[in-house]
Amino acid sequence: MQIQLRKIHENRHSFSVKKEDITCSGEFWRSGKHNVTIDGTIEGNIHLHCDRCGEAFAKHVCEPFHIEVVDRPLKVDESLDVIECLDGIVDFDTICESEIASIESEYHLCPDCGKEDNFEIEL
Template sequence: MKILLRKIHENRNPFSIRKEGLLCSGEFWRSGKHAVTVDGTVEGDIGLMCDRCGEAFSKHISEPFHVEVVDRPLKVDESLDVIECPDGIVDFDMICESEIASIQSEYHLCPQCEGTNDFEMEF
């Protein structure tokens, strides 16, 4: 789903997108002359890799997210939860894919490794 940033108004609008078997849903609204705020949640069963043993496993998640989409260049000192869209198009599919990739890149342990402390630590 893509919407021109200039067409988004101050009232809150719902969105719901299915990506990779997950439901990405929430609300978006105009939060400034050049900004749109997107609040949402990624829910469902996600496929992950255990960072300890390397086995694939599935985990149910419900992760909230908050991003701002702007149609102007960012300054270095601004928040990391900002997405630039220089073409003025807010791409909700890309936002959801980005949030899913962010969750998958975090450190995850499978149920077998989660309860064990049997590993080496370097000092």
């Protein structure tokens, strides 16, 4: 789902994007002349690999997220929860894929390895 940033108004609108077993849903609204705010939740079963034994497993996630979308270049010191859309189009599919990839990149243990308490995690 794509929407031109200039067509988004101050009223809250809902969205829902489904990617495989995961639903990304929430609300979006214009929060400034060049800003759109997106508050949402990622919920569903995500397919992961255990970082200890390498086995594939599914995990149910329900993660909230908050993102600002801007149609201007960002300064280096601005928040990491801001996405530039210099073409003026807010792409909800890409935003949801990015949030899913963020969850996948975290450290995950399968149910068997998660039961063991006697190992170290190197960060």
